[in-house]
Amino acid sequence: MTRAIWSVVAQAFRRAAPPLGWYYAVTLALPVANGAAQTGAPFVEHAAVVLVLPPALIVLACATRTIARVLRRAEQA
Amino acid sequence: MKTKLCVVTVVVLAVWAMKRYYANARADDLWWILTPTARLAGAITGTAFAMTPGEGYFSPERLFLIEKSCAGINFMIAAFGMVTFALLHRVGSGLSGARVLAMSLSASYSATVLVNSARIAIAMRLAAHSVAVSTLSPVQVHRVEGIVVYFGGLMLLYELVQRCDRAAAARCGQ
Numbered sequence: 001m002t003r004a005i006w007s008v009v010a011q012a013f014r015r016a017a018p019p020l021g022w023y024y025a026v027t028l029a030l031p032v033a034n035g036a037a038q039t040g041a042p043f044v045e046h047a048a049v050v051l052v053l054p055p056a057l058i059v060l061a062c063a064t065r066t067i068a069r070v071l072r073r074a075e076q077a
Numbered sequence: 078m079k080t081k082l083c084v085v086t087v088v089v090l091a092v093w094a095m096k097r098y099y100a101n102a103r104a105d106d107l108w109w110i111l112t113p114t115a116r117l118a119g120a121i122t123g124t125a126f127a128m129t130p131g132e133g134y135f136s137p138e139r140l141f142l143i144e145k146s147c148a149g150i151n152f153m154i155a156a157f158g159m160v161t162f163a164l165l166h167r168v169g170s171g172l173s174g175a176r177v178l179a180m181s182l183s184a185s186y187s188a189t190v191l192v193n194s195a196r197i198a199i200a201m202r203l204a205a206h207s208v209a210v211s212t213l214s215p216v217q218v219h220r221v222e223g224i225v226v227y228f229g230g231l232m233l234l235y236e237l238v239q240r241c242d243r244a245a246a247a248r249c250g251q
Contacts, residue, residue: 019231022159026151030096049220054228 005066012062013055020054081165084174088161092154099150104133107148110189115143117194122201141201149193152227156185156234163238184238192230196223 013020027050036043104111108128115126115134126134126143133144160181168174199222204215213221 016232016235018159018163019155019228019235022155022162023228023231025158026155034096046220049217050224053221053224057225057228 005062008066009059009062012058016054016058020058023054024051080171080174081168083171084161084165084168084178087178088158092158095150095154095157099148102145103131104145105130107145107150110148110150110153110186110193111143113190114147114149114193114197117190118143118197118201121194121198124201139201139205141204143197147193147197149189149196149227152192152230153185153189155231156188157181159231159235160184160238163235164242167242184234188230188234192226192234195230196226199226 028047031037031043037047111133112128115128118124119126119136122139124136124139124141126136129135129142133142133147135142161177164177164181168177200219203218203222
């Protein structure tokens with residue numbers, strides 16, 4: 001069961017890789033290249049939220065989808 | 078292969094140019110994206126936005142300003158690059174390369190106006206009904222909302238492009 005869940009999560013991350021990559025590139029990589037990291041704490045705080053939230057959303061979407069699928073199967077059985 | 082490399086070069090240069098343009102632009106220079114966004118956000122929320130020279134679009138009744146940083150240019154840049162790379166396998170000649178670039182540009186522009194209007198409409202709603210999230214400040218709520226809407230918008234756009242691409246390939250019998 002755990003392996004199945006991780007397989008779903010891994011598949012979702014593979015599928016979300018291009019949007020995630022471009023999102024990180026524009027919101028993190030380009031500002032860092034332009035010297036935004038020199039502002040210190042405000043950028044670090046912003047970067048931490050930007051870095052953590054999208055993967056968390058992907059995991060949340062996977063969990064919601066898996067739960068909905070399990071509930072649907074239970075209903076059909 | 079050479080044409081694909083040309084398209085990639087154009088994307089990199091366009092991203093760089095858009096970033097430079099955005100850094101130096103005033104709110105008035107961004108009328109081409111702020112005007113449709115303000116109109117759509119106004120239609121969604123039932124709010125009238127008026128152009129305020131040098132500042133952007135302002136709603137006196139809601140005390141809400143759509144300024145330069147609300148233009149969604151970074152989303153447009155990410156969407157443009159993402160869509161072009163998703164369709165890169167379709168580039169075979171100069172004409173097909175130009176077609177892919179034109180499609181990517183129009184898709185990213187339309188998606189930016191739609192997603193950004195939705196983000197502004199949600200932000201206005203959140204500002205009007207102070208959200209009961211005691212641990213987050215209004216600025217943090219606004220930041221989280223922006224990330225959720227923009228990243229969700231990119232995901233939806235990518236799925237849409239993939240589906241259209243598969244449908245087009247099936248029609249052509251590729």
